[in-house]
Amino acid sequence: MIVLETADAVRAWSRECRGHGEVVAFVPTMGYLHKGHLSLVEEARRRGDKVIASVYVNPTQFAPGEDFDVYPRDTDGDLVKLRDAGCDAVFLPEDLYIRQGGDAPPHETFVTVTELQQPLCGASRPTFFRGVATVVAKLFNIVEPDIAVFGMKDYQQWRLIRRMVRDLNFPIDVVGMPIVREADGLAMSSRNARLTPDHRRNAPAIFRALSEAAASVAAGETDAAAIVASVQKRIAGAGGRIDYVQLSDALTLNPIDVIDRLALLAVAAHFGEVRLIDNVELVPPKS
Amino acid sequence: MIVLETADAVRAWSRECRGHGEVVAFVPTMGYLHKGHLSLVEEARRRGDKVIASVYVNPTQFAPGEDFDVYPRDTDGDLVKLRDAGCDAVFLPEDLYIRQGGDAPPHETFVTVTELQQPLCGASRPTFFRGVATVVAKLFNIVEPDIAVFGMKDYQQWRLIRRMVRDLNFPIDVVGMPIVREADGLAMSSRNARLTPDHRRNAPAIFRALSEAAASVAAGETDAAAIVASVQKRIAGAGGRIDYVQLSDALTLNPIDVIDRLALLAVAAHFGEVRLIDNVELVPPKS
Numbered sequence: 174m175i176v177l178e179t180a181d182a183v184r185a186w187s188r189e190c191r192g193h194g195e196v197v198a199f200v201p202t203m204g205y206l207h208k209g210h211l212s213l214v215e216e217a218r219r220r221g222d223k224v225i226a227s228v229y230v231n232p233t234q235f236a237p238g239e240d241f242d243v244y245p246r247d248t249d250g251d252l253v254k255l256r257d258a259g260c261d262a263v264f265l266p267e268d269l270y271i272r273q274g275g276d277a278p279p280h281e282t283f284v285t286v287t288e289l290q291q292p293l294c295g296a297s298r299p300t301f302f303r304g305v306a307t308v309v310a311k312l313f314n315i316v317e318p319d320i321a322v323f324g325m326k327d328y329q330q331w332r333l334i335r336r337m338v339r340d341l342n343f344p345i346d347v348v349g350m351p352i353v354r355e356a357d358g359l360a361m362s363s364r365n366a367r368l369t370p371d372h373r374r375n376a377p378a379i380f381r382a383l384s385e386a387a388a389s390v391a392a393g394e395t396d397a398a399a400i401v402a403s404v405q406k407r408i409a410g411a412g413g414r415i416d417y418v419q420l421s422d423a424l425t426l427n428p429i430d431v432i433d434r435l436a437l438l439a440v441a442a443h444f445g446e447v448r449l450i451d452n453v454e455l456v457p458p459k460s
Numbered sequence: 461m462i463v464l465e466t467a468d469a470v471r472a473w474s475r476e477c478r479g480h481g482e483v484v485a486f487v488p489t490m491g492y493l494h495k496g497h498l499s500l501v502e503e504a505r506r507r508g509d510k511v512i513a514s515v516y517v518n519p520t521q522f523a524p525g526e527d528f529d530v531y532p533r534d535t536d537g538d539l540v541k542l543r544d545a546g547c548d549a550v551f552l553p554e555d556l557y558i559r560q561g562g563d564a565p566p567h568e569t570f571v572t573v574t575e576l577q578q579p580l581c582g583a584s585r586p587t588f589f590r591g592v593a594t595v596v597a598k599l600f601n602i603v604e605p606d607i608a609v610f611g612m613k614d615y616q617q618w619r620l621i622r623r624m625v626r627d628l629n630f631p632i633d634v635v636g637m638p639i640v641r642e643a644d645g646l647a648m649s650s651r652n653a654r655l656t657p658d659h660r661r662n663a664p665a666i667f668r669a670l671s672e673a674a675a676s677v678a679a680g681e682t683d684a685a686a687i688v689a690s691v692q693k694r695i696a697g698a699g700g701r702i703d704y705v706q707l708s709d710a711l712t713l714n715p716i717d718v719i720d721r722l723a724l725l726a727v728a729a730h731f732g733e734v735r736l737i738d739n740v741e742l743v744p745p746k747s
Contacts, residue, residue: 288568289568
């Protein structure tokens with residue numbers, strides 16, 4: 174596995190691969206890798222001839238006061254995991270943005286997905302998705318992959334990147350992979366490492382609440398308010414401080430009152446200092 | 461010369477060329493071509509092995525009430541000119557945006573260059589450069605050129621596209637070409653065709669004013685206010701309704717008081733219904 178630290182080196186590597194007719198599959202990450210990330214690498218290996226991952230904690234998607242400074246980092250461990258997972262190359266940039274203070278004017282270009290950025294996580298993190306779309310556009314232009322693989326735990330991010338790719342005509346197939354969970358159902362996340370033992374014990378309530386909701390929908394429930402209320406109650410009962418519980422149209426992420434199309438039930442809740450997200454797609458019950 | 465109407469056909473053409481090791485140079489236009497555009501095609505031929513132009517009047521860079529509906533169009537004439545200029549391919553899309561009303565959510569992704577979009581033309585046309593950056597990002601992703609050639613009559617656009625390319629890591633060399641002028645000095649523009657005979661006769665006052673300013677700077681003048689006042693007077697005296705006359709840092713386009721670095725003297729003025737722009741780069745006089 175080759176470790177590349179500059180955009181030029183990555184582009185040269187990718188063009189060399191594609192010049193040989195190889196399909197390049199790309200897995201962008203913020204590091205501190207877990208089995209969820211590695212499932213993306215596995216899918217990339219299935220779909221591509223060569224796999225490149227990136228490890229970069231993107232500053233533009235954190236607001237002041239968010240957890241950029243304490244976001245967990247373990248570059249050495251990440252490199253071992255990516256090598257063992259069969260990555261061919263890793264992009265490990267020091268920084269991707271031109272900063273104030275040099276001769277050149279600082280970075281000032283941003284990509285916004287105006288509608289999909291607003292609901293759910295966008296409501297409490299107003300510049301988050303602008304940062305995500307911008308860094309992914311940059312990485313896409315550097316790596317020039319044929320395929321990019323994202324996790325559907327970050328469902329809104331996945332939909333937003335797909336929308337960006339469609340709207341800006343990126344020649345990239347964006348693949349979404351299902352959430353990977355711990356044995357007790359907690360969605361894997363780099364942030365789980367920061368949960369206290371008590372919060373770690375209680376956090377699987379999120380998945381239990383989503384599973385019960387899915388079961389009730391399968392049994393015929395279609396009323397969004399009733400479903401949301403029962404999920405909120407279950408999570409609050411486990412000590413979670415709810416940011417949102419929402420039932421949405423899965424394509425636009427706009428709220429819906431009744432499950433009459435493919436829907437997304439999405440949760441964000443704090444357990445202590447740690448903000449966790451999780452979701453489940455729901456199909457309307459057979460009538 | 462091959463005429464391509466879909467993004468897929470353009471991408472296939474470009475990848476075929478680049479697969480042979482040929483350098484692809486791209487000239488994006490809004491059609492109604494004049495010698496200014498053709499100078500871009502000539503430069504593209506000098507720098508590239510294959511040249512593709514696009515002809516597309518981009519709706520997202522016009523605000524409601526601007527001249528999108530009356531923007532001059534002459535597709536047949538444009539194709540003849542591009543063929544005679546030695547273009548290898550032309551991209552002639554019907555539309556580049558997904559619209560409200562279909563099954564899919566409409567276009568919602570935009571590229572903004574937050575600082576360079578604000579001064580000069582950005583002040584009176586607040587969404588203009590967002591539309592420009594967005595359509596150019598789309599065209600870059602469709603055409604995948606090695607080189608793109610822009611005219612420096614649209615100086616702010618040229619700087620902004622260069623900034624976007626730098627910030628989003630597009631692997632494209634953006635080249636700027638000097639303004640091409642009529643015999644009387646009027647900068648060539650598709651909009652000149654809409655000038656009345658009287659306004660056409662008076663509009664070269666813009667270039668005379670800029671030339672006089674350049675001569676005064678060469679003779680030692682460095683005071684921005686004095687230079688701007690004299691340009692304003694000359695243009696107003698010829699019946700032009702001034703939108704702006706500004707002396708700016710050529711890199712940031714922020715206003716400057718004294719010419720102590722590479723500067724841009726830029727003008728926008730209406731002659732009748734037609735808004736004309738022009739500019740000249742100025743170097744500080746030798747001290």
